[in-house]
Structures are given as structure tokens and as C-alpha cells.
Amino acid sequence: MVRKLLLERPILVGGLGLAATLSLLGGVQDMVADSTTLASLMAAGAGLWWWRHQRPDTPPVAAKSVTPVEREQVEATIAALQPELNQLQQELTALQTDAVDALVTKLERQRQGLLTELDRTTLKVAIAGYPRSGKSTLQTFLAELSVTEATSALAITELAMTVETSHSEALADLQCHQDAVIYLVTEDLTDSALADLTCLATAGQRVILGLNKQDNYLPEERQAILEQMQTRLRTLPQPIAGVAIATAPRPIKVRIYDESGQAVERLENPDPQIAPMTDAVKHWLANEMPHLVAQTVMRQVHQLRRDIQTELNQA
Ligand SMILES: Nc1nc2c(ncn2[C@@H]2O[C@H](COP(=O)(O)OP(=O)(O)OP(=O)(O)O)[C@@H](O)[C@H]2O)c(=O)[nH]1
Numbered sequence: 446m447v448r449k450l451l452l453e454r455p456i457l458v459g460g461l462g463l464a465a466t467l468s469l470l471g472g473v474q475d476m477v478a479d480s481t482t483l484a485s486l487m488a489a490g491a492g493l494w495w496w497r498h499q500r501p502d503t504p505p506v507a508a509k510s511v512t513p514v515e516r517e518q519v520e521a522t523i524a525a526l527q528p529e530l531n532q533l534q535q536e537l538t539a540l541q542t543d544a545v546d547a548l549v550t551k552l553e554r555q556r557q558g559l560l561t562e563l564d565r566t567t568l569k570v571a572i573a574g575y576p577r578s579g580k581s582t583l584q585t586f587l588a589e590l591s592v593t594e595a596t597s598a599l600a601i602t603e604l605a606m607t608v609e610t611s612h613s614e615a616l617a618d619l620q621c622h623q624d625a626v627i628y629l630v631t632e633d634l635t636d637s638a639l640a641d642l643t644c645l646a647t648a649g650q651r652v653i654l655g656l657n658k659q660d661n662y663l664p665e666e667r668q669a670i671l672e673q674m675q676t677r678l679r680t681l682p683q684p685i686a687g688v689a690i691a692t693a694p695r696p697i698k699v700r701i702y703d704e705s706g707q708a709v710e711r712l713e714n715p716d717p718q719i720a721p722m723t724d725a726v727k728h729w730l731a732n733e734m735p736h737l738v739a740q741t742v743m744r745q746v747h748q749l750r751r752d753i754q755t756e757l758n759q760a
């Protein structure tokens with residue numbers, strides 16, 4: 446029965462690993478699914494049908510590209526903060542406010558620090574996502590990458606997004622302290638995740654979206670979710686790539702027949718499928734370091750300007 450159902454769904458072949466593929470093609474091995482797995486597969490198939498019929502495609506909006514930032518622009522913007530700081534010092538001195546020097550010195554130190562930050566040679570990448578989305582598992586692989594890719598260092602931070610709808614603090618943290626963001630989901634984009642991505646894209650942050658645990662889906666479902674995701678990503682103010690990965694695909698049970706016709710069952714661990722993600726990070730490291738760092742520093746400059754303005758408004 447199980448085998449018959451599997452055979453009736455040739456689309457399964459691509460997603461079940463080599464052992465199962467052989468089983469389906471040549472009858473040498475047999476992929477074994479228990480009744481729970483089968484029920485999940487059928488429920489998932491029904492869910493897919495429903496999902497496809499309930500959700501119209503989001504119409505793409507005119508893409509507003511984010512202007513790339515050059516180092517010189519950042520330096521000029523940092524320099525332009527000096528008169529604002531001087532103005533703050535004068536106003537606070539005129540008001541004889543306590544601790545003028547301490548405040549102005551602190552802000553000036555931050556301003557100088559931004560110039561140093563432009564020379565940073567470590568790429569800061571955050572892995573953000575909901576609980577249990579595979580962030581730590583992916584971090585392990587990327588940490589290996591930073592050892593093998595000798596060009597630049599890589600600093601990876603895991604950032605857990607809560608299941609609440611607003612992530613403003615986490616997003617502010619990402620924008621101020623990270624050069625790029627890997628955003629992990631394990632299902633179709635929720636409105637909350639799309640809001641996060643919109644916020645990051647609007648700030649000009651480099652983001653890649655990973656649909657992790659792709660092994661939880663049949664290939665047809667996975668493709669449908671990925672397409673839906675990519676359609677929604679095209680509505681963002683700057684392009685964000687969406688890729689399907691599996692950082693720790695669950696083991697699959699295979700049945701092998703020996704020469705005497707005896708069946709032996711064993712569990713096989715499929716290889717992780719993370720190449721689209723590691724390729725993206727390698728590309729950032731090799732080709733985009735100065736640009737991504739300049740973008741981050743520019744966001745920090747804007748934050749410092751807002752801080753100075755706040756002090757001026759309160760003076
Ligand atoms: N099926 C499947 N399970 C996965 C995959 N990647 C990770 N997992 C499992 O998901 C669980 C959570 O993985 P973690 O890497 O700890 O996820 P996390 O996002 O760091 O989790 P928290 O830090 O607790 O929020 C573990 O049991 C992993 O084995 C995958 O590609 N497929």
C-alpha cells in the first residue's frame with residue numbers, strides 16, 4: 446500500500462535521497478514509511494491544495510532600489526556630524542547644563558569610532574529566526590566556513606526572534622550591529638516575518654531568507670512554498686533571495702535486500718543541504734566586505750545623528 450502510493454507520486458523521487466530513489470526506480474531498496482508518516486504526507490498534500498486555493502499571489506510593487514554607499518560618502522557624513530556636535534556643545538554650555546563635557550566627549554568618541562569601524566575586516570553576520578528554526582545548526586557550518594575561507598574573518602551571531610508580532614528591538618540591533626542577515630523560517634512567510642524582512646530591506650541591509658527543514662516537505666510542496674515566498678519577496682524595496690535548505694535533515698529509513706533476498710532495514714542520514722547559504726556567505730566575504738561594512742557604518746552614522754538631535758531637542 447505504502448509502496449503503491451509512493452509509486453503513484455513520482456514527484457517524490459527527487460526529495461527522498463539516493464537510497465529511496467533507487468528503491469523507486471529499480472526495486473533494489475524499499476523506502477519504508479510508517480502510517481504516521483504517510484498520514485502526515487497526505488495531510489500536507491491536502492494542506493497544500495487548500496493553501497494554493499486560498500492565497501492569491503501578492504502583486505509585485507515597483508521595486509525601489511536602495512542606493513549603494515561608498516566609503517567616501519560615509520566619511521563625508523561622519524565629518525558632517527562635527528558641526529552638529531559643536532552646536533550641541535554651545536547650546537549646552539549656554540544653558541550651563543551639568544555634564545556637558547562628558548556627553549559631548551562621549552558622542553565625539555562615538556563619531557571617531559565610526560571612522561575606525563570603516564576599516565573593520567571581520568564580516569558580522571546574524572542568523573535570525575524563530576525558535577527551533579535551525580539557527581545553531583547553521584551557525585556550526587558557517588563557523589567552519591570562517592576557518593576555511595582565509596580571506597576575511599566571519600563573526601556569526603544567533604538572534605532568536607520571539608513569536609510576538611513586533612520585533613522592533615531585535616531589528617534595531619540587526620541594523621546597527623550586523624552587516625548581513627540570514628533569516629530562517631521553516632514554513633511559508635508569516636506576516637510578522639514579512640514585516641521584519643520589509644524593515645531590513647528598507648534599511649538597505651543585505652538579507653538572505655532560508656526556508657530551512659526543507660526535508661519536511663514533499664518536493665512539490667517545497668517548490669510551491671518557495672515560489673510563493675519569492676513572489677512575496679519581490680514586493681520588497683530591495684531584492685532578497687529566498688533559498689530552500691536543510692541544515693540537519695532527519696534520517697530516512699531504507700530497506701535493502703541482500704543477495705539471498707533477505708531484507709535489512711537501516712537509517713541513513715542524508716547530507717545537509719546548505720550550499721545556497723554557504724555560497725551566499727562566501728560571496729559576501731570574497732566580494733562585498735567593504736561595501737557591506739560601509740552600509741553598516743552609514744546606518745550607525747544615522748543613528749548617531751538621531752542621538753545628537755535628541756540631545757539638541759532636549760537642550
Ligand atoms: N528535519 C529537520 N530538522 C532540523 C533541520 N535543521 C535543524 N533541525 C532540528 O531542529 C531542531 C532545532 O535546531 P537548532 O539548530 O537548535 O535550532 P535553533 O533555531 O538554534 O533553536 P533555538 O536556539 O532553541 O531557538 C534540532 O532538533 C535540529 O536537529 C533540518 O534541516 N531538518
Ligand SMILES: [Mg+2]
Nearest residue numbers: 580581582603
Ligand atoms: Mg539555537
